[in-house]
Amino acid sequence: MDSRDYGRPLTPGRGSRNESTRQHNLSLLLSLVHHHPQISRAELTRMTGLNRSTIGALVADLVDARLVVEVAALSGNVGRPSPRVTAHPGIAAVAVNPDVDAIIVGLVGMGGVVLDRKRIPLPELPSPEQTVQIAADATRDLLAAHPEIIRIAGAGAAVPGLARPLDGVITRSPHLNWYEIPYAEMLEDALQTPAYIDNDANVGLLAEAVFGAGRNLSTYFYMNGSASGIGGAIIAGGTVLRGADGYAGELGHTVVDSNGPLCHCGRHGCLETEVQYARLKDAAAPHELVFGDLANSLADIDNGAVAEEIDRQVELLAGAIASHMSVFNPEAVILGGFLGGLFERRGEELRQRVKDLAFAPLADELVLERDSIGEDLLLVGAAELAFAPLLDNPLGG
Template structure:
């Protein structure tokens, strides 16, 4: 990530500095000088502007084991936060995420049935109101990011199709903006998971990775290719759940037979375990503890189907890393050797030799962090245009 010394690209340079401390954590001015190629006086001026804007803070360095004059440490301002929302068929989860990637608070509001878009907005508004009472009154809200289990049109946050939720052409971002007064951005949940793992999790520092998420609404994916998030012309790329993996008549949410989403389901795992519901951690513990032959047979079948889908992705995209989240991560933990064997059996040897398969590092915070990145992006791209309101002073936010 390179900066530029010309005054006419000050905005670019501010963005460069803020992105570095946002994604890499607190850094010394000397580190920022080295990473950007900018001179020390330019770095000092840029940092001072970010501090004045309320986006960054400076603190004295740790003098321990320092040789020579220590350089001040630059970090993002912890009071700059975003609201993150993840609507699902069994719950609406809302969180507050700091500009440093820290999830300060997360509330999971369970629902008895898949909510309508209007119901999801109403629940989110009430949860945001509860969260506002718990946070520092100086917290500054950048906006709201929404991780949706479905197809979301990138330019306006319109949910074109979220089949398990039963949503078709729902103007979710617009509805939330009207209800809260904050700018709202929405995208596919798995695509946001890929972004979060790339910047803050297992894929940190990598340029080519695939993320697959297994949730209550099925299986989706996100792609990072050559360091660039791949969304497709309308933002619909990464629908790995609809990849054909068998010749069975089982159908997925789109009515397509024999797909990954049709054969590999959280529902079937819960059924053989005798559980009505479970989060990813509870499901993983139950699978590891079970000695049932039926459970083991179901897990083996799902791992084999998952291996076929992953092998196809390896052959086409040649990634460095495949990250599995949700119940797919639970399957991996139960028998990683079987999954890798299934991938190896169907993948080109040269491509398979370059890839690792890992569980998501961010766990239950993954989609909160990914959704928040949507809201943070407008600030990261143009720090000088930063505008936000504090929780204490926001009249537009729900009370």
């Protein structure tokens, strides 16, 4: 499998006793340590089904490779305390998130820990070349401030627009006005480390899948409302649904009103032209909305034009969610960005309308929730792109 394709299962499976599958077991172990900070050797034994001496040997290999460290456990429980295994604190990935008004560059440790970040505001729409240069400069500054980092696993970028993870090309990003950009290759040259890209909604979903609201789910979809549109992504049976060309999950471009306004994709009445942060903002004027605290800022002004606009958006969003449910039969639907804010403000109403509109048996057990990682979502997810090859084959070669 190509390591750029995180079509790998997102939850580690069972271990194998066959020595020829040592690489598989090392990958499994490092993935478990990555997903469960401070996991004990005893838990690793239980979760992999491997015996204690095999776990001991594999952990020793990972310690030698400076990928994990062992720390003595606090005693107190019955029996011998089992040592804790954690990812080596000197390993990090560079996360890059170019957007229309700023570029955010972060240093992310294993376990999804954001060690540091820089937000560089942009006075005008940047060119791809400008953003990789800014990313390289910011990375140099961040690394200078973090001498404890001894190894960069790679770089990952969350891109607003259509992206092909397999060859690292941004096909089209109307918001940035970028078309057919070999962005992974450009980042790789500028940062001198392997680089990977994906669409920002997929990246957000990946972060939520590994460390957030999706960590115990296997089939669900995620809809993220940014200031510029709605991204979507789908996990089916524990794997990201990519589609034939990697464009699956464009849930913001499902048509909800064919007589609706023109969408930048060239069609009319897409969900993202109807359910839109800008429309909420217009309805709320002259009150200001706070994107990161939408539920509370709407609560202060939820009457008249704003209430009407919220009603309209909740109704259209519920219809779209209900339709997607017929396609994917999810265990849960996770909402992020301003959609998460709408859900926080009008959750019960949204849930009820989804139930009313969905094909009945699908909605009985529906879990509707908002994402849980917050503002570092895209940095954590972008770092996951970069950690994937290391988790796949910890000792390389």
